Amino acid sequence: MTELKACPFMRLHPDDNTLVARINADEGTKIDMDGGQVQLSQTIPMAHKIACRHIKSGDVVLKYGMPIGVATVDIAPGEHVHVHNVRSAYTPSVVLHEADAVS
Amino acid sequence: MIEGWLRQDGRKGIRNSVLVAYLVECAHFVASEIVTEFRGQDVQLIGFPGCFPNEYAAQMMERLCTHPNVGAVLFVSLGCESFDKVRVSAAVEASGRPVRTLVIQKAGGTKSTIKLGQDWIKSALLEIDNVSRTPLAPSDLVIGTVCGGSDGTSGISGNPAAGRAFDFLVAEGAACIFEETGELIGCEEIMAERAVAPELGQAIRESVLKAERYYQTLGYGSFAAGNAAGGLSTIEEKSLGAYVKSGSSQISGLIKPGDIPPCGGLYLMDVVPDGDVRFGFPNISDNAEIVEMIASGAHMTLFVTGRGSVVGSAISPVIKICANPETYRALFDDMDINAGDIIEGHRTIDEVGQEISELVYAVAGGQQTKSEQLGHREFILTYKSFEPIGPACLPNLHS
Numbered sequence: 001m002t003e004l005k006a007c008p009f010m011r012l013h014p015d016d017n018t019l020v021a022r023i024n025a026d027e028g029t030k031i032d033m034d035g036g037q038v039q040l041s042q043t044i045p046m047a048h049k050i051a052c053r054h055i056k057s058g059d060v061v062l063k064y065g066m067p068i069g070v071a072t073v074d075i076a077p078g079e080h081v082h083v084h085n086v087r088s089a090y091t092p093s094v095v096l097h098e099a100d101a102v103s
Numbered sequence: 104m105i106e107g108w109l110r111q112d113g114r115k116g117i118r119n120s121v122l123v124a125y126l127v128e129c130a131h132f133v134a135s136e137i138v139t140e141f142r143g144q145d146v147q148l149i150g151f152p153g154c155f156p157n158e159y160a161a162q163m164m165e166r167l168c169t170h171p172n173v174g175a176v177l178f179v180s181l182g183c184e185s186f187d188k189v190r191v192s193a194a195v196e197a198s199g200r201p202v203r204t205l206v207i208q209k210a211g212g213t214k215s216t217i218k219l220g221q222d223w224i225k226s227a228l229l230e231i232d233n234v235s236r237t238p239l240a241p242s243d244l245v246i247g248t249v250c251g252g253s254d255g256t257s258g259i260s261g262n263p264a265a266g267r268a269f270d271f272l273v274a275e276g277a278a279c280i281f282e283e284t285g286e287l288i289g290c291e292e293i294m295a296e297r298a299v300a301p302e303l304g305q306a307i308r309e310s311v312l313k314a315e316r317y318y319q320t321l322g323y324g325s326f327a328a329g330n331a332a333g334g335l336s337t338i339e340e341k342s343l344g345a346y347v348k349s350g351s352s353q354i355s356g357l358i359k360p361g362d363i364p365p366c367g368g369l370y371l372m373d374v375v376p377d378g379d380v381r382f383g384f385p386n387i388s389d390n391a392e393i394v395e396m397i398a399s400g401a402h403m404t405l406f407v408t409g410r411g412s413v414v415g416s417a418i419s420p421v422i423k424i425c426a427n428p429e430t431y432r433a434l435f436d437d438m439d440i441n442a443g444d445i446i447e448g449h450r451t452i453d454e455v456g457q458e459i460s461e462l463v464y465a466v467a468g469g470q471q472t473k474s475e476q477l478g479h480r481e482f483i484l485t486y487k488s489f490e491p492i493g494p495a496c497l498p499n500l501h502s
Contacts, residue, residue: 007448012259020259020334022446047255047334061336064263064347066293068340081336088337090289092315 013065018049038078049081105468107239111199116171125150127184134179137220147417149482156185159487165194166398174231175201182208242276247396247404251389254409255333258344260445261407261426266350267456273352278364281349282372284314289339290346302495310373320380357496360395382486390481413437415474417482
């Protein structure tokens with residue numbers, strides 16, 4: 001059977017402050033990061049994200065080197081980054097357009 | 104060195120197919136019976152099911168039947184449908200291709216039309232054997248990309264790898280097309296920044312605005328519970344997963360189905376109909392998107408899948424890029440590229456992107472894709488309406 005590389009997470013872009021799980025990563029798995037090693041405090045399902053740096057509330061969350069939202073609380077390295085601590089920064093163009101419209 | 108078939112309009116084909124095109128559903132069976140005689144040869148069935156007229160469908164059929172991969176066309180008409188068979192046949196004839204129209208009601212019905220059709224195809228196959236061949240460069244190629252049957256892996260392996268392949272191909276002079284503004288909601292500012300000119304950036308923003316309105320009218324939610332369960336946290340993250348198929352080249356133009364890119368570069372295709380929502384969902388399944396790429400000249404399509412789509416397409420081959428390593432192993436005979444290697448850490452996005460671009464050239468040179476070998480030739484054409492693209496949408500060749 002094919003061998004898996006050691007780290008269950010991948011960084012999609014050098015600017016990212018998140019890592020993405022390649023496979024389900026069990027609680028307790030140790031992950032090496034720039035700031036040191038962290039241990040997962042929960043199981044992270046495949047394709048989900050964890051922080052790879054300290055993210056402050058209000059910081060832009062980056063994936064693919066592009067903004068995917070804004071942190072709503074401080075997030076520690078290794079913590080799950082998802083709907084509970086990230087909000088969309090997107091205002092639909094429909095809304096902006098109607099806001100600009102002169103009646 | 105790769106060679107292609109040289110067509111009268113200067114475009115080069117990577118295949119030399121005979122198409123049998125029915126012009127209404129009532130002629131479908133007769134057309135398919137004509138084709139079955141030629142199983143194993145490059146004779147393909149396409150068609151339009153509707154009896155009511157539609158300018159988009161007429162234009163699509165013209166573009167598809169004069170596609171560089173097509174050598175000859177046989178139209179099968181019932182006789183009373185609205186499709187303008189004179190107009191479409193004249194377009195094929197003007198392109199220098201052998202063409203014939205059989206009208207079932209005039210040809211004596213099912214059996215005699217089938218016989219006449221099969222006889223014509225035998226002679227057409229001989230005739231198109233004589234089309235001259237010519238060297239084919241990357242700048243002669245138009246490549247489309249779609250994703251379908253996506254899962255959590257699509258956005259992190261297959262799509263980025265397709266995007267890297269697009270970067271390599273655009274650098275070599277190819278025209279590469281990505282689409283589905285309805286899936287790029289949240290990416291409009293990023294896309295506008297990548298446009299070669301500000302007016303084009305504005306046209307791109309407006310195309311996404313149109314998509315938002317359209318999907319709002321349809322009541323189709325763009326971010327669902329299933330997306331969150333799959334790891335996506337925001338709508339812009341979901342759209343980015345699809346968006347990264349486009350790679351990192353500047354966007355040279357915005358086209359609609361049937362518009363042919365005038366030169367190499369990266370193009371966004373706007374597939375959302377203009378005007379009121381008249382005909383339902385823009386593209387009812389993946390092959391409808393592929394057909395629109397082909398109408399814009401795509402020689403082949405890069406198709407990224409996670410759950411495992413098995414489709415190919417009529418006219419232009421599909422390269423199937425499997426994002427999920429489990430799916431690749433389960434559906435091995437249907438997949439061309441294992442982007443699952445990125446998930447399992449065996450290869451990088453760059454390495455898989457390189458493999459994809461090499462396969463593009465091999466397929467251009469005649470190698471069959473897995474779906475092609477298996478005989479997949481899916482085709483869908485439905486009702487839409489479009490306004491022509493505006494002046495800001497294409498690169499200015501004289502600037």
